[in-house]
Amino acid sequence: MNLLMTGSDWLALFGHFLSLSLLAVGGAIALAPDMHRYLVDERQWLSDPEFSSSIALAQAAPGPNALFIALLGWNVGLNTGGYGAALLGMVLAMTGVLLPSAVLTYSASRWAHRNRAHRAVRAFKLAMAPIVIALLVATAWLLASALFGKAYAGVSWLLTLACTLIVWRTRIHMLWLLGAGALLGAFGWV
Numbered sequence: 365m366n367l368l369m370t371g372s373d374w375l376a377l378f379g380h381f382l383s384l385s386l387l388a389v390g391g392a393i394a395l396a397p398d399m400h401r402y403l404v405d406e407r408q409w410l411s412d413p414e415f416s417s418s419i420a421l422a423q424a425a426p427g428p429n430a431l432f433i434a435l436l437g438w439n440v441g442l443n444t445g446g447y448g449a450a451l452l453g454m455v456l457a458m459t460g461v462l463l464p465s466a467v468l469t470y471s472a473s474r475w476a477h478r479n480r481a482h483r484a485v486r487a488f489k490l491a492m493a494p495i496v497i498a499l500l501v502a503t504a505w506l507l508a509s510a511l512f513g514k515a516y517a518g519v520s521w522l523l524t525l526a527c528t529l530i531v532w533r534t535r536i537h538m539l540w541l542l543g544a545g546a547l548l549g550a551f552g553w554v
Contacts, residue, residue: 367444381460388465389492392430394499397506409440434458
């Protein structure tokens with residue numbers, strides 16, 4: 365894929381990631397559905413396989429969870445035809461996502477620490493849990509649909525629900541379930 369991106373396109377990429385930054389309540393991966401909508405569906409700067417591969421590669425690599433954002437920016441830039449553009453895409457995507465949330469986190473944590481005894485602060489912390497869970501479920505739905513297709517979406521959701529219940533209700537460590545999932549995948553059963 366060879367794109368021609370103008371200065372306004374680069375600014376739009378930076379601006380979109382800038383606006384997404386403040387939605388990253390459940391971590392950077394919770395932003396994946398809207399990134400997919402913008403980069404793949406709306407702008408067509410990436411294909412579905414490029415998007416999914418970027419997330420899979422970044423999640424497999426050691427390091428912070430937000431590496432996939434840098435890889436998405438890199439791939440957008442690489443599709444314009446060069447490593448200089450890839451570096452620019454990576455810097456714009458990461459700066460756009462990190463800058464507002466870092467400033468807000470620093471300011472809010474200082475304020476919340478000073479006012480931790482207030483009822484509103486405690487209520488806010490409790491109210492954020494369902495929002496984080498919903499964003500993570502939306503990300504899981506997007507990735508499962510891309511990886512397994514529509515035919516296996518039901519099977520993947522059943523496995524996800526079973527693993528969630530096992531981790532929640534038993535003392536079985538999550539790594540055992542990940543290992544079992546790897547074996548099921550290696551044998552081609554999932």
